[in-house]
Amino acid sequence: MSIAMALFIVCGALTIFGAVGLILAKEPVHSALSLILVMVALAVLYLLLGAEFIAAIQILVYAGAIMVLFVFVIMLLNAGEEVRTNLSRLARWVGLPLGVFFLAEMGYLLFHEYAGRAAGAANAPVVASTTDLSMKLFTEFVLPFELTSILILIAVLGAMVLARKEPQ
Amino acid sequence: MVPISYYVILSAVLFGLGVVGFVFKRNIITIFMAIELMLNAVNLAFVAFGTEFNQLDGLVFVFFVIVVAAAEVAVGLGIVIVVARNRKSLNVEDVNLLKF
Numbered sequence: 001m002s003i004a005m006a007l008f009i010v011c012g013a014l015t016i017f018g019a020v021g022l023i024l025a026k027e028p029v030h031s032a033l034s035l036i037l038v039m040v041a042l043a044v045l046y047l048l049l050g051a052e053f054i055a056a057i058q059i060l061v062y063a064g065a066i067m068v069l070f071v072f073v074i075m076l077l078n079a080g081e082e083v084r085t086n087l088s089r090l091a092r093w094v095g096l097p098l099g100v101f102f103l104a105e106m107g108y109l110l111f112h113e114y115a116g117r118a119a120g121a122a123n124a125p126v127v128a129s130t131t132d133l134s135m136k137l138f139t140e141f142v143l144p145f146e147l148t149s150i151l152i153l154i155a156v157l158g159a160m161v162l163a164r165k166e167p168q
Numbered sequence: 169m170v171p172i173s174y175y176v177i178l179s180a181v182l183f184g185l186g187v188v189g190f191v192f193k194r195n196i197i198t199i200f201m202a203i204e205l206m207l208n209a210v211n212l213a214f215v216a217f218g219t220e221f222n223q224l225d226g227l228v229f230v231f232f233v234i235v236v237a238a239a240e241v242a243v244g245l246g247i248v249i250v251v252a253r254n255r256k257s258l259n260v261e262d263v264n265l266l267k268f
Contacts, residue, residue, distance in 0.1 A: 008170045017184040019205055023192065028258075031198045035205065040180070042208055045178075048170070049219045054211075054230050057209050061234050066204065066241050073245045074197055077252045082195045083259050095191065103184050110176055132240045137231065146236045155239035162246030 007048055014041035028079045032070050039063040053130040175216035182209035196248055196258050200241070205238050 014037060041063045046055035073079075105124035137145055188207060189202030211230045218226020248258075255262050 002169070004170055005177075008174065011176070015178065015182060016185070019182055019189075022198070022201060023185060023189045028195055028197050028201075031201055035201050037173060038205065039208060043210060045175070045212065046215055049175070049215050051215050051219065051227055051230075054215055054227055056208060057231070057234055060227055061238055062204075064206070066238055070197065070201065070247055077197075077249065079195065079197055082193070082198065091191070099187065100175055101190070102187075103180075106180050106184075107177075110173065110180055110228050132232075132252060133224055133227055136228055141228050141232075144232060148232065151239050152235065155242045158240040159246040162243070 004048060007044065011041040011044045011048070014038075015045070026081050028074045028082070029071065032067060032074060035070075036063050036067050053133050117128065172216055172220040176213055178199065179209045179213040179216065182206075182212065194259050194261060196260050196263075197245075199260065200244055200248065204237065204241070207233060 016036035018034040018036075018041065022031045025031045025034060033166070039058060043055045043058040043063070046052075046058060186202050186206035189205065190199055193199050193202060210255050211233055214226045214230045214233070218224065220246075251263055252258055
């Protein structure tokens with residue numbers, strides 16, 4: 001077993017462990033910490049795939065900025081233990097079978113489509129250099145890139161409008 | 169090397185776990201985190217296919233997904249704060265004005 005395979009198995013197991021922890025945790029803070037574990041493990045997987053820039057912004061933006069925001073809001077709202085409720089009848093008899101069917105269908109399609117490709121993917125990964133990525137980002141995708149800055153501006157304004165105190 | 173199918177299957181499993189969390193959790197913040205988990209799963213598939221087919225477009229898409237996710241979290245958590253202030257609760261079952 002190559003070292004890449006071992007790294008993949010360890011990090012893949014960590015992501016699934018974190019995702020299951022997110023679902024099973026009762027306290028929202030524990031869910032947030034599990035999600036941080038998922039994101040850090042995913043960053044290692046991105047490095048393994050040769051996407052260094054994506055791995056860096058995964059840590060900086062996701063594990064750094066977004067999850068800090070989550071933890072902040074949990075602290076601000078003093079979110080305690082979750083109240084469990086039973087599933088409604090519709091969710092139990094229609095939702096669960098449909099969910100299982102959806103997952104089975106997706107699994108079947110993925111195995112069917114990519115099982116044959118597994119042997120062809122033995123070539124070494126081409127490291128997607130940050131230079132190439134930024135070249136593409138600032139030539140071909142320059143309009144979407146500029147639009148995202150407007151999107152973030154609107155999001156910041158919206159968040160401020162939503163979260164400010166109502167004037168009494 | 170790790171075959172591409174392993175990455176795609178891991179991505180599908182993570183997405184499925186995100187859907188399960190989205191459906192089963194009752195805390196509005198945790199539901200938001202499940203949505204983030206689904207976005208991450210999709211990002212993994214994008215990066216895997218991008219490197220498999222040697223195309224940088226997949227990585228550019230991941231970049232945009234992360235930007236949109238950041239904007240979404242900023243607005244979404246603002247909405248969560250407003251809901252928590254008005255309803256005095258984080259349980260989504262207490263937010264039922266539009267419920268049929």
